[in-house]
Amino acid sequence: MxxxxxxxxxxxxxxxxxxxxxxxxxxxxxxxxxxxxxxxxSAIARGLQRSRLGLLALVIRPLHTLDTFLPEGVDYFLRIAGAASLSAMEHGYSMMLIDDPTRPGVPLSALSADAYIVTDPFENDPVLTMLSEQRIPFVTVGADPARRGQFPEIDEGDDHQTRLMLTHLADAGARRIALVTGTDRNDWNLGSQLTLAEWCAARGQRPLVISVPEVEGERVGDAVIEHFFGGDPAEHPDGIFCLTGRHAAGVTAAAIRRGIRVPEDLLVAAGSGAVQNRTSHPTVTTLDLHPEEIAQVAVETAVRLAEGRPLERPISTPPATLDVRESTTRA
Amino acid sequence: MxxxxxxxxxxxxxxxxxxxxxxxxxxxxxxxxxxxxxxxxSAIARGLQRSRLGLLALVIRPLHTLDTFLPEGVDYFLRIAGAASLSAMEHGYSMMLIDDPTRPGVPLSALSADAYIVTDPFENDPVLTMLSEQRIPFVTVGADPARRGQFPEIDEGDDHQTRLMLTHLADAGARRIALVTGTDRNDWNLGSQLTLAEWCAARGQRPLVISVPEVEGERVGDAVIEHFFGGDPAEHPDGIFCLTGRHAAGVTAAAIRRGIRVPEDLLVAAGSGAVQNRTSHPTVTTLDLHPEEIAQVAVETAVRLAEGRPLERPISTPPATLDVRESTTRA
DNA sequence: CTGAAAGCGCTTACAG
DNA sequence: CTGAAAGCGCTTACAG
CATH class of the missing domain: 1.10.287 (Helix Hairpins)
Structure with a gap:
């Protein structure tokens, strides 16, 4: 040239x-x-100078547990990935989508992003440990439950979200609300149990909770219903809050099969919605977590970190909103 | 060190x-x-030497037309992205997810992948023109309809897929099959029209086709039904093949609203399935395009290109298979 | 205003 | 077996 x-x-x-x-x-x-x-x-030559490539990386932890990287109908993470990728380009960065970077033999390139976004880290997540040891900048979406506040994190507002849904269920007529979480040890699953415990304590109730694997999706329905409705009728819930949309879909179907009417006998709602919840009969109330906006905030934060600019903390995202549907609407 | x-x-x-x-x-x-x-x-220093970073990039063209990068329920592209990302890591590469790299002001990093995968390029796609001018290796998934065979491409088998579905509809009882395509000028939309034309010619029929924007999704239902059922009853189809799952969902719902029974009066099927098609009433028959395997083949090809190894051409993917559901199953 | 020199952190002939 | 030198393609003080 x-x-x-x-x-x-x-x-x-x-x-x-x-x-x-x-x-x-x-x-x-x-x-x-x-x-x-x-x-x-050459981005490479320039990168060598600045020791920055203009690359961001997104690590979606929950997908690692699922058998397929992209479970069907679960559009939450996919919308995050898409929005993050667009958002990155607007900031002059490109976005890599990578799987667990602590695995032996990861490509060098997977570790050469300028900053990382880790969504929903697990408790004591080794990915965070590694990044932090290597002094690679990162931000988490949702805290590592065991290391809250230790790293730059974007608060998903789990507590607020859980309360929002519990309040909605109560307003819709539920007196005894059960919680169905996944088994991944992340803030979403663990935090909601704490919130429910507080909620129940305030009402002098024993919390009804079951944790079932995310990967099982709709298949957990019968087991969950049997768990809550198998025993003492005095302990039967009249509202179930499932953190994942697929669990909610399975639970709704299983309840109906058992002759439990939704929403008349039982209110059902989901945390993170799946497409199924919009098309099932009855349609299922969900939270809208606004993944696009979460992605945008995460990218902005990652860019700041990459460029060594100061962070404004705590970083938060717009609160979740309710998509009220038939499953929590009594006539 | x-x-x-x-x-x-x-x-x-x-x-x-x-x-x-x-x-x-x-x-x-x-x-x-x-x-x-x-x-x-340092991956960067090494990259400068080898002038390769160990980076692949995925450009999903149809998403660019849609208003949101990740339309709800359409899991085809998302599954491609996830599978491609995993597959890349297995080959020692990382995968960037990028939007149109011909836009002015794209990050340099977005152009520094070792090889590109472009899914469903448009006719005379400027992305392909640019990559080819810059001598950046790339492979397309589905051909550029105007430049078939000019670039390394992975055959999606559009023709086979369309015939597979037409044959299925005919076997299921359809005598007059209409086609609903999207408006993006890609091989998928254009090729299927050619195949239908041949199919109809062999039967002495005039092809019934309408093209409606992908981005409209389910909303196109009424317009499509009105288009096909508004005029001369002798020209009414008794089978509709929609290339996208969301169109099929909208068309099915609109038909039922109009008193046209599915599948009794009208068979409906979709090309690329959306989650909706599995949960609607009736459920809708779709093709399974095996996006994970397409991604895998695409990544293998891109890696070969990145490493300057010879390609085996033509490159093909496992043929699509049918997921037969209620919408094409008469009692 | 413009350019020669050094250096970013590696790898690859090549000399010892 | 090991290391000094050159070079990958840029950028950044610094000298002219």
């Missing part, structure tokens, strides 16, 4: 980056030659 | 990469020191 324009590499660099002082005509000539020969500076 | 181990950078490089000849003990010492200080070679 320098040769083609008949100047030194220094001048090319100055001209194209608007640094230093270069005669206007020289800049124009260089720009023209660059356009002609389709010159683009 | 070299200093820490008391050897030269050359020896470190040799030891860690298994190149050259290094005494076993030296290797061991270097490895130990590396582990102790958590040393990882």
């Amino acid at each position: 320098a040769r083609a324009a008949g100047v030194s590499p220094t001048t090319v660099s100055h001209a194209l980056n608007g640094k230093g002082i270069v005669r206007r005509e020289t800049i124009e000539r260089i720009e023209q030659v660059a356009a002609e020969i389709g010159y683009r500076p | 070299a200093r820490a181990a008391g050897v030269s950078p050359t020896t470190v490089s040799h030891a860690l990469n298994g190149k050259g000849i290094v005494r076993r003990e030296t290797i061991e010492r270097i490895e130990q020191v590396a582990a102790e200080i958590g040393y990882r070679p």
Whole structure:
């Protein structure tokens, strides 16, 4: 490029980056030659200088537990990935989608992002440990339950969300609300149990909770219903809050199979909605967690970290909102 | 690192990469020191040498047309993205998810992948033109309809898939099959029209086709039904093949609203399934395009290109299979 | 205003 | 077996 324009590499660099002082005509000539020969500076060479590549990475932890990377109907994480990728490009970065970077033999490239976004880390998540040991900047979406506040984290507002849904269920007529969580030890699953415990304590109730694997999806329905409705009728719930949409779909179907009417006998709602919840009969009330906006905030934070700019903490996201549907609407 | 181990950078490089000849003990010492200080070679410096970063990029063209990057219920592209990302890591690469890289002001990083995968390029797709001009390796999933065979491409088997579905509809009792395509000018939309034209020609029929925007999703239902059932009853179809699952969902619902029974009066099927099709009433027959396997083949091809290894052409993917559901099953 | 020099952190011939 | 030198393609002080 320098040769083609008949100047030194220094001048090319100055001209194209608007640094230093270069005669206007020289800049124009260089720009023209660059356009002609389709010159683009090498991101790698520049990266070596700045030791930043303009790369962000997204690690979606819960997907690692699921058998398929992308469980059907669960659009929450996928919308995060898409929105994060767009958002990154708007900030001048590209987004890598990577699986567990602590596995032996991960590609070097998977560890060369300028900053990482880790959504829903597990308790004492080794990914966070590794990144932190390697002094690689990262931000989590949802805290590591065992290390809350230790790392830059974006509060998903789990507590608020859980209360929002519990209040809605109570308003809709539920007197005894059971909780169905997943088994991943993340803030979402663990935090909601704490919130329910407080909620129940305030009402002098014993919390009804069951944790079932995320990966089982709809299949957990019968087991969950049997668990809550198998024993003492005095202990039967009249509202069930499932953290995942697929669990809620399975629970709703199983309840109906057992002759329990939804919403007449039992209110059902989901935390993170699945597409199924919008098309099932009855349709199921869910929370809208606004994944696009979470992704945007996460990317902004990651960019700040990558560029060594200060963070405003705590970082929070717009609160979840309710999508009220038939499963919690009594006539 | 070299200093820490008391050897030269050359020896470190040799030891860690298994190149050259290094005494076993030296290797061991270097490895130990590396582990102790958590040393990882810089992917950037190495990349500058090899002018490859170990990065692949996925460009999902149809998502660009849609208003949201990740339309709800459409899991095809998302499953491709997830599977491609996993597959890339197995090959020692990381996967970037990028939007249109021809836009002015794209991050340099978005153009520094070793090879690109472009799914469902448009006719004369500027992305392909740009990549090809810049001599950046890429493979398309589905051809550029205007430049078939000009670039490395993975055949999605559109023709086979369309015939598979037409045959199924005919077997299920349809005498007059209409086609609903999207409006993106990609192989999937254009190719299926050609196949239908041939199919109809063989039967002495005039093809019934309408193209409606992908982004409209379910909302197109009434317009499509009105288009096909508004006029001469002799021209009413008794089978509709919608290329997208969301269109099929909308069409099914609209037909039922109009008193057209599915599947009794009208068979409906979808090309690429959406989650809705599995939970609607009636459930809707779809093709399973096996996105995970397509992603895998695409990644393998991209890796070959990145490494300058020869391609075996034509590259093909496992044929689509039918998921037969209620919408094409008459009692 | 412009360019020669050094350096980012590696790898790869090549010399010892 | 080991290391000094050159170089990957840029950027950034610094000298002219």
